[in-house]
Amino acid sequence: AQSVTQLDSQVPVFEEAPVELRCNYSSSVSVYLFWYVQYPNQGLQLLLKYLSGSTLVKGINGFEAEFNKSQTSFHLRKPSVHISDTAEYFCAVSYYGGSQGNLIFGKGTKLSVKP
């Protein structure tokens, strides 16, 4: 079965420090890749996506992610975090030929930004 692994369940970091949230997926077949953010008591908001083309994708709020096909990874990065970035981040994948709309989610990484 296809799966998404987020290697860190929690990431504490100080304000203005860089952060990387890691994501690996299980298959080498063609994929669409997404990062979503969930702020406390809110729904999911799309941060960024990789569908095709450049492997470095930029999203909202200064986040970016790099698709690495050989390592089946899609790590999320931000060079300098703010307190407001405190949230849970979910990596998700959709596979070519899979059920349309069937996003497979990782278990999430809770980012805690401290002053």
Place this chain on the structure above:
Amino acid sequence: SAVISQKPSRDICQRGTSLTIQCQVDSQVTMMFWYRQQPGQSLTLIATANQGSEATYESGFVIDKFPISRPNLTFSTLTVSNMSPEDSSIYLCSVEDPNTAYEQYFGPGTRLTVT
């Protein structure tokens, strides 16, 4: 992007009862999805709801437990039937962006606690 609302935002229910969750979208969409997010877990797709046809359920989810209605292109309901404490979760609806393959927008979720 689509704006999605859900009602209720949260509820506390007794075991054995049923709760119907409503999902309203501000634009017409073909595909709507219902997800469950159990405490400390990631999102799991329950079913896909297309207007004018029966919902398609994922493995482990059945219509008798989670009946879904999709009366028009902007609205859907999910009922959680004969609830038990194991049904305590956040239930989210999402819609597919008609312009971007595989991209979804999520509602704020319904936080359900079953006692």
